[in-house]
Amino acid sequence: MNDVTTYSAERVRYWVWSGFYTASEVEELLAQLIEHEGSEAGAELNAAELWAQLDQEWAAKSAAEADWPDRTDCDRLDEAFDQLESEGICCVHNAGHSVSDGFTEVAEALHERGSENFYGYCFYSGHEIEHALDGAGLWLTFGDLNDNAERAYAVGRKVLSALVDAGLEPEWDGKPQSRVWLPELTWQRWTRRDFFAAEM
Incomplete structure (x- = not known):
């Protein structure tokens, strides 16, 4: 090939x-x-x-x-992101192909949702999804919108807490410039509900 x-x-x-x-x-x-x-x-x-x-x-x-559990790790990830959104952290799923694309996607999301409602961000790109599909876990990028290291650390703590609350097992070295890793995440995202509608 x-x-x-x-x-x-x-x-x-x-x-x-x-x-x-x-x-x-x-x-x-x-x-x-x-x-x-x-x-x-x-x-x-x-x-x-x-x-x-x-x-x-x-x-x-x-x-x-047909064999997936009723609540998958991707469902848990969605729940964590919803929680973070309610706490002022703008979250973007499937944010472009690369981390660089992800920052652009976050900027667009902030414009659409109102940047005044957020102080931080969290996302993962398509490249990270590819790794997750191969069983290598999922990496999450996060930070403070004003690049403040102390507040970025606080965002990291929020991300960690939301993931744990959702039933996931994240790892993070505590450094604001590092990413959060979900090494045991199994990528099982249901086919979008409009799949069959799109086929009619």
């Missing part, structure tokens, strides 16, 4: 198993990827195989969900 095909296959797996995209959204993303990468890679990219993989991934995820 060449690099382009490997990358494309990884994208399909991520879009399906991340839980952040409906079937129609994934189909649109895959069509765009095939158009872009296919023009670059020519015959090296097998579009039919990717569409077949997409069907297989959806089937596999649907079957897996």
Whole structure:
């Protein structure tokens, strides 16, 4: 399998198993990827195989969900983020692909939700989700909106507390410039509820 095909296959797996995209959204993303990468890679990219993989991934995820617990670690993460939002910490799920993208996503979220309502932030990017899908846990980035180290430490404590309250087991070295890690988190995010509506 060449690099382009490997990358494309990884994208399909991520879009399906991340839980952040409906079937129609994934189909649109895959069509765009095939158009872009296919023009670059020519015959090296097998579009039919990717569409077949997409069907297989959806089937596999649907079957897996039948055995998931009623309350998954991703549900717990959502609960923690909701708690943090109520305490003045702007939280963003799936914030771009990289940590750098995440800061941009936080800025946009603050603009939409009203920056005056928050003093801190917390997020994880798509890159972190990919690691979580591979069983490597989830890293969370946090901080103070004014880059104050003392207040960033306070944000870190809040993040830690909210995660523990939600039933997760975070690790953090106590340094405001460090990230919080959820080493035992199992990534099980339910397919979005509008999945079937998107298929009708």
